[in-house]
Amino acid sequence: MKTAVGSVKSTSWSLIFTDFKEITKAKLAISVVFSSLAGYFLGAYQIEWISLLLLAFGGYCMVGASNAYNQVIEKDLDALMNRTKNRPIPSGRMSVNTAMVVAIALTILGVVALYLLSPKTAMFGAISIFLYTSVYTPLKTKTPLSVFVGAFPGAIPFMLGWVAATDDFGIEPGTLFMIQFFWQFPHFWALGWMLDEDYKRGGFKMLPTGKKDAGTALQIILYTIWMIVISIMPAFGFTGRLHLSIPAAVIVLLSGLVMLFFAFKLYEKRDNVSARRLMLASVTYISLIQVVYVIDKFVN
Incomplete structure (x- = not known):
């Protein structure tokens, strides 16, 4: 008992x-x-x-x-x-x-x-x-x-x-804020694309054009490009104490280009499989670059 x-x-x-x-x-x-x-x-x-x-x-x-x-x-x-x-x-x-x-x-x-x-x-x-x-x-x-x-x-x-x-609060945390700010658009729109039918059952309007169309896919590409640009800015000395070495910047850039590749694939195919791949790439990207930023600080 x-x-x-x-x-x-x-x-x-x-x-x-x-x-x-x-x-x-x-x-x-x-x-x-x-x-x-x-x-x-x-x-x-x-x-x-x-x-x-x-x-x-x-x-x-x-x-x-x-x-x-x-x-x-x-x-x-x-x-x-x-x-x-x-x-x-x-x-x-x-x-x-x-x-x-x-x-x-x-x-x-x-x-x-x-x-x-x-x-x-x-x-x-x-x-x-x-x-x-x-x-x-x-x-x-x-x-x-x-x-x-x-x-x-x-x-x-x-x-x-x-x-x-x-x-x-200065240029350094402001830059970190902007990286994650622009990252969220391709991430959440990829998720919104995958779950569009389910979101519509709840009345949620998550995609920028309201549809899984070329307009939404194009905006995903544009925001991904902005995310990449801001992510490598610390390599150019514009961001105070927040620095990136050239090797670290190359890793961040290549990671961003991988994500951009999946964004273009979504524009090309416009299907849920491509959206899922982009979403997973976005999760990998944000975690990877944060690790790269931290390691780069302590080894350089």
């Missing part, structure tokens, strides 16, 4: 943990924390492990809170889409009240953790939550410009790490 009870408790905690990961979108949150830590390493004169832990914890809380608020707001729309109908709220595994408690608790914990790093860091984190939940989320069903608005909070993490390390 004790074994059976213990098994039930273990299963119950496992389900709670699984729902917590889903309501906070754990994989996305971890990728955001990765970006923040990369920005911290780039900005720091010396590494302080307590600061790293506060940044990782606070960053996860802020992203998790944004996602929890988002799922509360979109609960009825999530129930209409195949990819979201099994989320904790629309499936009935978690109540709206519980989700709100999680979101508020994560907001408080995140702001406090980031404030301990610096008030500027906490301010940018709070701005990110506000823009994501109060501006981006409501606009998703009204206009494709929601992706443009959503790119602002989405671009904050890479920059946030630098601000956390230096308590300063």
Whole structure:
């Protein structure tokens, strides 16, 4: 009997943990924390492990809170889409009240953790939550410009790490912000292309032209080019303390050209397979260049 009870408790905690990961979108949150830590390493004169832990914890809380608020707001729309109908709220595994408690608790914990790093860091984190939940989320069903608005909070993490390390905002974190800002357009439009039919069930308008057409594919190409240009700018001495060596710049450039190749393939074929390949290439690109930037700083 004790074994059976213990098994039930273990299963119950496992389900709670699984729902917590889903309501906070754990994989996305971890990728955001990765970006923040990369920005911290780039900005720091010396590494302080307590600061790293506060940044990782606070960053996860802020992203998790944004996602929890988002799922509360979109609960009825999530129930209409195949990819979201099994989320904790629309499936009935978690109540709206519980989700709100999680979101508020994560907001408080995140702001406090980031404030301990610096008030500027906490301010940018709070701005990110506000823009994501109060501006981006409501606009998703009204206009494709929601992706443009959503790119602002989405671009904050890479920059946030630098601000956390230096308590300063200048050309360096501004450049990191712009890299991730322009990266988001090909990434999210490729995702929107793949999931267009499902998004339309929920009434979301994610593609810039509203269609999987040449216009959308062309805009993906243009934003990818801008992303590449900004990503290699630190090699030319225009970005303060943020530097790239020539070998590192070549790696970043080649990585960007690979992504651009997949963008052209999408323009050529205009199918979901090409969109998926571009989306995967974009995820690889942003992670790879962040690693390259950090390694380059410490070896040069």
